[in-house]
Amino acid sequence: MTIKPLIEALQGKRLKVPPVWLMRQAGRYLPEYRKTRSGARDFLNFCYTPALAVEATLQPIRRFAMDGAIIFSDILVIPDALGQEVAFVEGKGPVLVPLESPESVSGLSLEPMSQHLQPVYEALSAVRGELPPETTLIGFAGAPWTIATYMIEGGSSKDFARAKSWAYGDPNGFARLIDLLVDAISNHLIAQVSAGAEVLQIFDSWAGVLPEAAFRQWTIKPIKEIIARVKAVHPDVPIIGFPNRAGVMYAPFSIETGVDAVSIDASVPLGWAADELQSKVTVQGNLDPIALLTGGSALKNAADTILSGLRNGAHVFNLGHGVLPPTPPDHVAQLVDHLRGAKG
Amino acid sequence: MTIKPLIEALQGKRLKVPPVWLMRQAGRYLPEYRKTRSGARDFLNFCYTPALAVEATLQPIRRFAMDGAIIFSDILVIPDALGQEVAFVEGKGPVLVPLESPESVSGLSLEPMSQHLQPVYEALSAVRGELPPETTLIGFAGAPWTIATYMIEGGSSKDFARAKSWAYGDPNGFARLIDLLVDAISNHLIAQVSAGAEVLQIFDSWAGVLPEAAFRQWTIKPIKEIIARVKAVHPDVPIIGFPNRAGVMYAPFSIETGVDAVSIDASVPLGWAADELQSKVTVQGNLDPIALLTGGSALKNAADTILSGLRNGAHVFNLGHGVLPPTPPDHVAQLVDHLRGAKG
Numbered sequence: 001m002t003i004k005p006l007i008e009a010l011q012g013k014r015l016k017v018p019p020v021w022l023m024r025q026a027g028r029y030l031p032e033y034r035k036t037r038s039g040a041r042d043f044l045n046f047c048y049t050p051a052l053a054v055e056a057t058l059q060p061i062r063r064f065a066m067d068g069a070i071i072f073s074d075i076l077v078i079p080d081a082l083g084q085e086v087a088f089v090e091g092k093g094p095v096l097v098p099l100e101s102p103e104s105v106s107g108l109s110l111e112p113m114s115q116h117l118q119p120v121y122e123a124l125s126a127v128r129g130e131l132p133p134e135t136t137l138i139g140f141a142g143a144p145w146t147i148a149t150y151m152i153e154g155g156s157s158k159d160f161a162r163a164k165s166w167a168y169g170d171p172n173g174f175a176r177l178i179d180l181l182v183d184a185i186s187n188h189l190i191a192q193v194s195a196g197a198e199v200l201q202i203f204d205s206w207a208g209v210l211p212e213a214a215f216r217q218w219t220i221k222p223i224k225e226i227i228a229r230v231k232a233v234h235p236d237v238p239i240i241g242f243p244n245r246a247g248v249m250y251a252p253f254s255i256e257t258g259v260d261a262v263s264i265d266a267s268v269p270l271g272w273a274a275d276e277l278q279s280k281v282t283v284q285g286n287l288d289p290i291a292l293l294t295g296g297s298a299l300k301n302a303a304d305t306i307l308s309g310l311r312n313g314a315h316v317f318n319l320g321h322g323v324l325p326p327t328p329p330d331h332v333a334q335l336v337d338h339l340r341g342a343k344g
Numbered sequence: 345m346t347i348k349p350l351i352e353a354l355q356g357k358r359l360k361v362p363p364v365w366l367m368r369q370a371g372r373y374l375p376e377y378r379k380t381r382s383g384a385r386d387f388l389n390f391c392y393t394p395a396l397a398v399e400a401t402l403q404p405i406r407r408f409a410m411d412g413a414i415i416f417s418d419i420l421v422i423p424d425a426l427g428q429e430v431a432f433v434e435g436k437g438p439v440l441v442p443l444e445s446p447e448s449v450s451g452l453s454l455e456p457m458s459q460h461l462q463p464v465y466e467a468l469s470a471v472r473g474e475l476p477p478e479t480t481l482i483g484f485a486g487a488p489w490t491i492a493t494y495m496i497e498g499g500s501s502k503d504f505a506r507a508k509s510w511a512y513g514d515p516n517g518f519a520r521l522i523d524l525l526v527d528a529i530s531n532h533l534i535a536q537v538s539a540g541a542e543v544l545q546i547f548d549s550w551a552g553v554l555p556e557a558a559f560r561q562w563t564i565k566p567i568k569e570i571i572a573r574v575k576a577v578h579p580d581v582p583i584i585g586f587p588n589r590a591g592v593m594y595a596p597f598s599i600e601t602g603v604d605a606v607s608i609d610a611s612v613p614l615g616w617a618a619d620e621l622q623s624k625v626t627v628q629g630n631l632d633p634i635a636l637l638t639g640g641s642a643l644k645n646a647a648d649t650i651l652s653g654l655r656n657g658a659h660v661f662n663l664g665h666g667v668l669p670p671t672p673p674d675h676v677a678q679l680v681d682h683l684r685g686a687k688g
Contacts, residue, residue, distance in 0.1 A: 159634065159668060161634055161637060164632065164635075165634060165637065168634065168638045168642040168646070169642050208611055210611065211611060211630075211646070211664075212612075212613040212614065245552075245589065245591070246591075247589070247590075247611055247612065248592055249611070249613060266553075266555045267554065267555060267556075267559070267589075267590075267591055267593070268591065269556040269592050272592045286555075288508065288512075288555050290503065290504065290509060290512065293505060293509065294508070294509045294512045294513045295513075296513065298513050320555075324505065326505070
């Protein structure tokens, strides 16, 4: 059996050359992606058309031989599958018909979900058959808190006033939504592994805006429950958690949720990450996407700082956030070459 | 001489009832503020008309008897005073004609600054004469990195791509802008104390987006220089630093810059803040503005958690960020009563 470096690293092995993949490696910065994207009616149609999703997933593998191929999809397929209206508006991002009150949760249903998300599972199976033997297939989902913010705010938010007011002012009502999302996300992750995903990542993009008590209740607790449910069915699948901008709270998150790895944003200092996180779990990260956009010696120096800071433990090289659309694909090639050349 | 609780707390004294003031306590949530605001041509004209700035500064003191009165002004008076075009567009926020390249720094000049900012100093002197004897007058400025982002991006930013690309790709050119801002900010803070400010706060609102090396170079280092210069002229003025969303980096910031106090955002866990920060400096914060907006028992519980978590050291009660415009003024009154009633 071929050795897969990403899986080895996620199992806790320190590799001389860390495996690498990049969040949003399948994205608008690639001309071939933009071409594939234009073949779909809209963004959700793109996600739900297996041939297109497979193509988008494979593009960065062909170009850069990344160690991980993350399935092309979106965290908002969950509310869409639950029956909430979701659209992606060009230049504005996701727009949802926001939930009106905690009671409106009862209008959502888990039942049609697995049928609705079938194209995602089909795409995973198809990608798995086309990947080079050393490349690992990654499935993913948003975390309950992050998905809840979109469902309540109706899109991106500046201060999360509505979502937090629900969580702070009516914790029991808010818990009903979170519990529903725990069910939906667990099912979706389990089905992705059954379809061929070898690793999972849970994106809690807005975890960092929560005060400690709320972070424990709405980030750590539901993610712990999701991981327990997934591991009950697929005990060996490594799970990466990404509580974006969690600051000091990355430490309890890493210890208490049961993740195998934690993905850290670019602001996390490496000495602290090595001492407090890497001693417990594999650390993934944390190049600033703007360093990748900038390129040149700024990129090489930033990459070297990370390689050096996390060299004494298990490390997966990644960005601290997704690839930005204006990033030249050449910079990605230079980064990957630099990481792999640095082994000699 | 009357005892001023805010100054005592900033000097490191633990008080049974912590002093309280709120970032943006003079703001749109107050009907009397909106009335005063309508008397000015535009936002900068508001800041530069001493009678209006004095009135806005005093409004929350009259209503809530806050322990601190922060002068009504804006962090962007600095680029405006340096000769960059700054406007505030209703519903959009600040709009600047962005600097084109590191070379455009040479088009900015320190010379007209003190004349240009004279109305701010006049307002400070006038407020000082009208405050109750136990109330402390707070002056402030933005930090170099944060002001630089506005000057380069031309306003608020999502990913700070231009500012970071300057900083990463041309650190010497970027340093010229930061050095100019260190001069400008130091002068402005010194002049504010000379005019009557008894405490200073430095707002580094976008410090949290920087990776460690950049945080050290563009946040800690210039703020340390500013504090040294201010203290050389006014050795006794307490200085509060607010490197918003700094996460783990709040610790080196608190130790290395020379601040007397650190203001923390709502995401910082209190046990960590007590151990790592409050052992070195006074801690200010860190109620989530959304808890204040929500009100009721959510507000009281959140306030009690903070009082309890920071009770063993010097603490100034504040928000983790500014008061949001839809906040009912009654919630502010309830918070202040609760804090002061909790002493019995």
